[in-house]
Amino acid sequence: MRNKSKIACICLCVMGLLLAVSCKKGSKDELTASIVENSAIIKFERDVIDFKNLNNGEIVTGSFKFRNVGKYDLVISEVTTSCGCTVADYPKEPVKPGEEGMITVTYDSKGFSGERIVKEVSVVANTDPAVTKLRILAAVH
Numbered sequence: 627m628r629n630k631s632k633i634a635c636i637c638l639c640v641m642g643l644l645l646a647v648s649c650k651k652g653s654k655d656e657l658t659a660s661i662v663e664n665s666a667i668i669k670f671e672r673d674v675i676d677f678k679n680l681n682n683g684e685i686v687t688g689s690f691k692f693r694n695v696g697k698y699d700l701v702i703s704e705v706t707t708s709c710g711c712t713v714a715d716y717p718k719e720p721v722k723p724g725e726e727g728m729i730t731v732t733y734d735s736k737g738f739s740g741e742r743i744v745k746e747v748s749v750v751a752n753t754d755p756a757v758t759k760l761r762i763l764a765a766v767h
Contacts, residue, residue, distance in 0.1 A: 665754040666723075667696030675731070677764035682739035690729045690747070690760050694721045701752045705729060708746040711738070712762065716749070731762055738766040 675688040694700040699720035707714055711734045717727045731747055747760040 665696065666694055666698045666700035666721075666752050668700055668749070668751060668753050668758060669693050669695045670758070670760065673758075673760050675760075675762045677733065677762065680735045680764045680766050682766055683734075683736045684766075685732060685734045685736075686764070687730060687732045688762065690731070691726060692721075692729070693726045694723050696753075697723055698752070699723070700727075702727075702729075702749060703752075704748075704750040706748045706750070707731070708748075711735070712745045712747070714747055729760070731760075733762055733764065735764065735766045741766050 669692060671691045673690070675690070677686045677688065680686060699722055701720050702716050702718075705714040705716045713732045714729055715731075716729045721727045729747070729749065733743075733745065735743075742765050743763065745762045747762065749758040749760065750756060751758070
C-alpha cells in the first residue's frame, strides 16, 4: 500500500511539473511584437489646429481628419483633452482599413483673455504608440 502511495505522489508531482512547464508564457518581446504586428495605423492630415486670434468668450470648432492606413480595424477607445474648456467628439465604431474618420474639437475661450493657449488632445487607440497627441492653438484677446 505504501508503494502505491509513493508512486501516486511521484506521478502527481511529475504531472504538476509538466503542467507548469506547458503553461509558460511567451517572452515580453514576443508579446510586444505581437501587439505591434496587430496594431492599426492612424495617419492624421494634421496634428495642430491654429484658431489664430479669438475674442474672449468665442467658441470655435475644428476637425482632425484621419485615415486608417493599417491592415486592422482602428478602435479609438478614448479621446481626452488637457482642459475642460475643450471637448472632443470621435468615432465610437471601428474604422476599417482604408477608411477615414474625424475627431472634432470644440474650444471655449471664455476666461482666457490675453493668453496664447496650447491645448492638448490625446487619442488612445489600438495603435503603436497607443496614444497620439494633437494640439490646438489660439491667441485669445
